[in-house]
Amino acid sequence: MPKFCANLTMLWNELDFMDRFAAAARAGFKGVEYLFPYDYDKNQLAEQLHKHKLAQVLHNFPAGDWGKGERGIGCHPDRVGEFQDGVEKAIEYANALGCRQLNCLAGIAPSGVAPEKLRETFVKNLKFAAGKLKAAGIKLLTEPINTRDMPGFYLNYSRQAFDIIRDTGSDNLYLQYDIYHMQVMEGDLARTIEANLKLIPHLQLADNPGRNEPGTGEINYAFLFRHIERIGYEGWIGCEYKPRTNTDAGLGWVKPYL
Numbered sequence: 001m002p003k004f005c006a007n008l009t010m011l012w013n014e015l016d017f018m019d020r021f022a023a024a025a026r027a028g029f030k031g032v033e034y035l036f037p038y039d040y041d042k043n044q045l046a047e048q049l050h051k052h053k054l055a056q057v058l059h060n061f062p063a064g065d066w067g068k069g070e071r072g073i074g075c076h077p078d079r080v081g082e083f084q085d086g087v088e089k090a091i092e093y094a095n096a097l098g099c100r101q102l103n104c105l106a107g108i109a110p111s112g113v114a115p116e117k118l119r120e121t122f123v124k125n126l127k128f129a130a131g132k133l134k135a136a137g138i139k140l141l142t143e144p145i146n147t148r149d150m151p152g153f154y155l156n157y158s159r160q161a162f163d164i165i166r167d168t169g170s171d172n173l174y175l176q177y178d179i180y181h182m183q184v185m186e187g188d189l190a191r192t193i194e195a196n197l198k199l200i201p202h203l204q205l206a207d208n209p210g211r212n213e214p215g216t217g218e219i220n221y222a223f224l225f226r227h228i229e230r231i232g233y234e235g236w237i238g239c240e241y242k243p244r245t246n247t248d249a250g251l252g253w254v255k256p257y258l
Helices: 017-027 042-051 077-097 115-135 158-168 179-185 189-195 221-230
Strands: 003-007 031-033 055-060 101-104 139-142 173-178 202-205 236-239
Touching: 003 017, 003 055, 017 031, 017 042, 031 236, 042 055, 042 077, 055 077, 055 236, 077 101, 077 115, 101 115, 115 139, 115 158, 139 158, 158 173, 173 179, 179 189, 179 202, 189 221
Parallel strands: 003 031, 003 236, 031 055, 055 101, 101 139, 139 173, 173 202, 202 236
Antiparallel strands: none
């Protein structure tokens, strides 16, 4: 049976962040993910996880100034030192939280930089991070994101990501496959997941259009969940969607799985 973790960045936004751990546990979730832990004391986060018997499934590397529109710095040639410092910080938090997967956001491509330089920078940064994380016993993931929600984002397609993974030469770099983003960009969800199962340790979901909960849009999630179980996917599925009304009212789709 698929196992789902609550994305605390997207869900229960009516609550203070620290109160969302309790809400996730009350709803029946056994794991949580969120974009970034860095605004919070890692010991306080670990206390919430322990108190509510939750696994920390995933968080991202530091991604620049999110409030000013930055969405990662992995492909930025002039910020390699900052990227490397962020890798160390991410590992520090992951170790404190028991998190065994970290996601690297490529970022919005800076203007005026040649495409080959962007790719070279991203590959080198991923190779560096993959080695550091492997030594710490943590998987490195990277995620394609659709160009409608994030115009200019560097990594947009699963094939593009698999080519980059290959070119790093690392055995510790994987794809974070977001079903919503890939439905927007390329479709062919079931076949892509099955064909690349060994390189996909984490899935995320939302329906399309609207990025709301499953059952509100065009994606046949009932089929997709059966398919994912049939092919032997063993990872978590992150619930990274915007509730159409409020979080608790929209959890009916996941109750049979919790």
